[in-house]
Amino acid sequence: MKYTGNIIKYGDNVDTDVIIPARYLNTSDHKELASHCMEDIDKTFVSRVQQGDIITAGQNFGCGSSREHAPIAIKASGISLVIAKSFARIFYRNAINIGLAIVECPEAAEGISEGDRVEADLDNGIIRDLTTGKEYKTEPFPDFVQKIIENGGLMQSIANGII
């Protein structure tokens, strides 16, 4: 899969409480969750995010609660891909299970700047910063995880008899 978008950049340990504060967890409506995405860390996110934009972040992105509302809010807000130095493990599996594209690439997460235009070709493991011309290599997902992604998430994988 290829993703192209502009970068919105965050630091280390972005937790699920700032991605979607618990005061909004009395709903599971995707649009409503997206309307509060990142509210407690970046009040401008909702107004400036464009369809296809890409988030880069530091270590341990998505740490804290298991709320699937966090990757749902990010995906529903229009973000196409999250590139981080590392992901908290529950966020990592939730993103795979719901079909939000994510990739661990410390070099890209470090080197790419806010506002840069980026093209990520995850099949071939290449992230290109179109603004600076720099290129970064990523590791492909393990086969099992790749299968879940190709089948459109975990539930569809069960429906398709993959799991």
Add this chain to the structure above:
Amino acid sequence: MGMTMTQKILAAHAGLDKVQAGQLILADLDLVLGNDITSPVAIKEFGKLNKDSVFDRNKVTMVMDHFAPNKDIKAAEQCKMCRDFCNDKEITHFYDVGKMGIEHALLPEKGLVTAGNAVIGADSHTCTYGALGAFSTGVGSTDMACGMAIGKAWFKVPSAIKFELKGCLRPYVSGKDVILHIIGKIGVDGALYRSMEFTGEGLASLTMADRLCIANMAIEAGAKNGIFEVDDITLDYIKEHGAAEPVIYKADEDAEYDEVITIDLANIEPTVSFPHLPENAKTFDEIGDIKIDQVVIGSCTNGRLEDLVAAADIMRGHKCAENVRVIVIPATQQIYLDAMEMGLLKTFIECGAVVSTPTCGPCLGGYMGILAAGERAVTTTNRNFVGRMGHVESEVYLASPATAAASALTGKITSPWEVMSI
């Protein structure tokens, strides 16, 4: 190469003789848990499969604890959705208001988890049951839906950090101080993707409440799970609570660990984690005068009877400081009842605290104790992220029940050693 406790449980549940770190497996589950926030999303996902029933109605449990008793209309709708689903699918272990408690205090109390189990829960603190010698981990709602449908989950077999405990805790120091100390030492991603395996002669001095608290916060170090070696204390607890026959997995002598960390329990002091990460752990030699507005004693981390006893021992016969709101939340109905019969609730109320019905409420900024801008709370909960308990400009300081109780009396962050003159 041998296997760790976690690896042995995962191998057994995947039908394999052996697994190694990094291997992807599909494991059978003994219990699948959800709450009133995460279950509605899982129920919607489950609905996509058009299945009439869950894989085993005795192995799925839902607990209405986060925003229950319903805090608003939307919360009421979410609980109703869970209630209707559990009725329709004839789920045995559905815990609604009146029967419910905070899930991670409730499930061990009800005997729903035993040593050797593999458990997933759509709640990050599901790692609590590692205290019983189970593999237990937090997942999302889609994993919960998958678990409800087929009784399986996919896992990457974790590598491990071994914590070799020795010595014995000093008075007014508890499991909470131990885990805050450990997270302060290794950081909030110090155990990322790995298991934290607790063993050593020091285990003998840790109560089940201490162990449940330590395992509960393994996630705050990024861990997949925390797990304790099973001993007589575990077995007595499992028997007392009527759980299924335990299966004991001991780590192989030649099990491989990424790291081995020795902790001398006698060196642990009352510890407080400062905003806005649990890794900002400090002892009282580094803590000055910090005025507080609220104290919360409760949560899946520290709402057990032993925690309430520890707090009441310090608060008995005293008054809460002026201008400090003190909220005590027994974690389950049984704990509430026991605390009442032991006179603990009287102690709290006479001291000037309020006592609430079981709920996660304030821990995640839901309700029952939200903070205004600029306010500070000392709490026995598990997270102190920005805005966790209310306004983004409020501050949460994580501490043990003894430290929270001492702070309630003085109105500033205070060591239990200071008020008890140790």
